[in-house]
Amino acid sequence: MKTWDNIVKISRSVNDGKLSAVDLVNESLSLIDASHDYNAIISTIKKRALERAKIIDNGVKSGKNMGRLAGVPFIAKDNFLTFGGETTAASNILKGFNAPYQSSAIEKLESEGAICVAKANLDAFAHGASTENSDFMITKNPHDKDRVPGGSSGGSAASVVLGLAPFSIGTDTGGSIRQPAAFSGCIGLKPTYGLISRSGVVAMASSTDCIGPMTRTVGEASLLLDIMSGRDSLDSTTIDKDSLGYITLDSDIKGKKIGLVKEYFDESLSPDIKASIDDMVNKLKTAGAEIIDISLPILPSALAVYYILCPAEVSSNLSRYDGQRFGYSYKAANDLNESYSESRALGFGKEAKRRIIIGTYVLSSGYYDAYYKKAQLVRTKIVNDFHKAFKSVDFLLGPVAPTQAFKIGEKSNDPLAMYLSDVLTVAPNLAGIPAITIPIDIKNNLPVAIQLMAAQKNDRKLLGAAKKIEELV
Amino acid sequence: MVKLSQKDILKLANLAQLKLTPEETAEFSSELSLILDYVSQLDKVDVKGLEPTYQVTGLNNVTREDKKIDYKLDKKLLMENLPSSKDGQIKVKRMIA
Numbered sequence: 001m002k003t004w005d006n007i008v009k010i011s012r013s014v015n016d017g018k019l020s021a022v023d024l025v026n027e028s029l030s031l032i033d034a035s036h037d038y039n040a041i042i043s044t045i046k047k048r049a050l051e052r053a054k055i056i057d058n059g060v061k062s063g064k065n066m067g068r069l070a071g072v073p074f075i076a077k078d079n080f081l082t083f084g085g086e087t088t089a090a091s092n093i094l095k096g097f098n099a100p101y102q103s104s105a106i107e108k109l110e111s112e113g114a115i116c117v118a119k120a121n122l123d124a125f126a127h128g129a130s131t132e133n134s135d136f137m138i139t140k141n142p143h144d145k146d147r148v149p150g151g152s153s154g155g156s157a158a159s160v161v162l163g164l165a166p167f168s169i170g171t172d173t174g175g176s177i178r179q180p181a182a183f184s185g186c187i188g189l190k191p192t193y194g195l196i197s198r199s200g201v202v203a204m205a206s207s208t209d210c211i212g213p214m215t216r217t218v219g220e221a222s223l224l225l226d227i228m229s230g231r232d233s234l235d236s237t238t239i240d241k242d243s244l245g246y247i248t249l250d251s252d253i254k255g256k257k258i259g260l261v262k263e264y265f266d267e268s269l270s271p272d273i274k275a276s277i278d279d280m281v282n283k284l285k286t287a288g289a290e291i292i293d294i295s296l297p298i299l300p301s302a303l304a305v306y307y308i309l310c311p312a313e314v315s316s317n318l319s320r321y322d323g324q325r326f327g328y329s330y331k332a333a334n335d336l337n338e339s340y341s342e343s344r345a346l347g348f349g350k351e352a353k354r355r356i357i358i359g360t361y362v363l364s365s366g367y368y369d370a371y372y373k374k375a376q377l378v379r380t381k382i383v384n385d386f387h388k389a390f391k392s393v394d395f396l397l398g399p400v401a402p403t404q405a406f407k408i409g410e411k412s413n414d415p416l417a418m419y420l421s422d423v424l425t426v427a428p429n430l431a432g433i434p435a436i437t438i439p440i441d442i443k444n445n446l447p448v449a450i451q452l453m454a455a456q457k458n459d460r461k462l463l464g465a466a467k468k469i470e471e472l473v
Numbered sequence: 474m475v476k477l478s479q480k481d482i483l484k485l486a487n488l489a490q491l492k493l494t495p496e497e498t499a500e501f502s503s504e505l506s507l508i509l510d511y512v513s514q515l516d517k518v519d520v521k522g523l524e525p526t527y528q529v530t531g532l533n534n535v536t537r538e539d540k541k542i543d544y545k546l547d548k549k550l551l552m553e554n555l556p557s558s559k560d561g562q563i564k565v566k567r568m569i570a
Binding site: 083097098099100101102107192193194207233234236237239298301304305307308315319322323324325326327328329331333334335336337338339340341342344345348350353354356357358360361364371373374375376377378379380381383384415416419430431432456 | 477481482485486488489490491492493494497501504505507508509511512513514515516518520523524525526527528529530532535536537542544545546547548550551553554555556557563565566567568
């Protein structure tokens with residue numbers, strides 16, 4: 001596994017003319033090629049990446065500064081619309097789709113000189129927690145090929161851990177950055193809802209969809225958040241970035257109050273994970289943090305809320321795949337209705353269909369109040385409980401998932417068991433608060449991680465504390 | 474416990490313009506009943522006096538200036554993605570028999 005230098009150092013060397021962007025891209029592409037047996041990558045963007053690398057090298061030669069990510073190769077989850085190759089969201093219905101525009105997040109990374117070299121595997125349309133729902137292939141955990149890398153951003157997480165590129169980007173609707181970061185062993189940040197534009201990202205559940213970086217260090221995640229965040233006229237749900245940015249972090253934990261969420265430490269939590277978290281909590285105590293036991297009694301309801309709201313929004317967002325404008329189209333249809341229903345039947349995988357049916361049910365007349373509206377009411381309770389908690393503590397701490405990475409096939413025939421993998425990650429999505437995964441240990445030859453959460457728009461503060469935890473590991 | 478019969482599933486599939494195989498219909502009928510049973514735990518949560526949360530950042534009626542923006546869209550790619558087209562327009566199957 002290749003260990004890349006910190007991206008700040010790489011871009012500095014490129015801007016100083018000591019490293020060539022073309023060489024960096026070629027190196028990343030050959031690493032991708034050499035580790036294809038992990039199935040982390042769906043496609044590479046070789047031609048365009050090398051063209052962009054040449055532009056950057058030439059810019060440096062003519063004395064220009066080519067940006068804070070000059071020449072840094074990266075890998076995007078394949079639900080980010082990108083030029084230079086297909087964007088499939090790991091679904092058959094989007095096979096062959098060449099995006100006519102790029103996602104805003106990619107545009108921002110490119111404007112600082114970063115180069116997208118490849119697209120990472122995911123659960124089709126980001127529906128899943130293991131990448132086993134990809135219509136193309138199953139990504140393997142970098143630490144154990146018999147296990148899943150987590151999901152849905154499993155390919156992005158595995159890419160970073162395998163060192164295929166210095167960083168990757170993913171999406172997190174109910175835990176899809178944080179859970180694979182924990183299973184595979186990298187930093188995974190889900191920022192405050194709205195901080196990074198969703199424009200040009202294949203929509204899953206629009207009211208909780210977030211974009212975030214996956215990196216080896218907290219500092220790199222901070223830089224990437226600084227670059228990708230802020231208002232975007234193409235996504236009206238975006239919010240202003242912090243006026244101080246996200247680069248200068250306060251990692252002093254002395255006197256800070258950290259709440260241990262009681263509901264996150266129930267009997268379903270693996271004792272190995274519990275022991276590693278206890279160790280870290282003791283280190284934080286020694287470093288001067290005040291540890292407080294805290295209870296958010298509504299949290300056990302969060303997953304039920306999520307599995308009403310998520311399919312509802314999914315069924316609505318997936319209605320655009322009608323076989324008429326892009327993506328798979330059933331050619332032998334006799335009329336338009338048959339073209340719709342056959343294109344969708346043959347193009348969508350089983351999980352997408354399952355969610356469309358659940359979503360259609362909970363939104364249908366007569367059931368809307370009992371399911372959808374009720375879930376939005378309980379969501380208010382979740383928002384309020386977090387708000388109340390952050391009045392008495394600076395951060396909330398807990399595990400990311402109840403177990404370490406599970407075996408391939410272990411849960412793939414039981415959708416409810418798979419949904420339960422998100423039990424500890426969905427609440428921050430429903431409340432729109434930032435949360436981050438930080439690997440803290442290795443046990444049973446697999447990573448163990450913790451999840452740290454902060455109040456809405458406190459992303460800089462969250463990253464500061466995450467940096468401290470990283471130092472204490 | 475909420476039971477979704479295969480007939481219910483087919484009705485939902487029809488509303489969603491999605492054709493299902495008999496196997497999928499049978500499978501979803503039993504699975505979705507289990508999932509709905511799981512989410513029915515919300516029945517017990519007291520939500521008296523609360524308003525529903527549809528969005529979390531407090532933004533309201535976000536508008537932009539009514540001005541043409543330079544949207545980076547590759548028209549050639551847009552057209553190439555069309556499954557079927559004629560004279561630069563989307564061609565669809567007939568709608569009325």
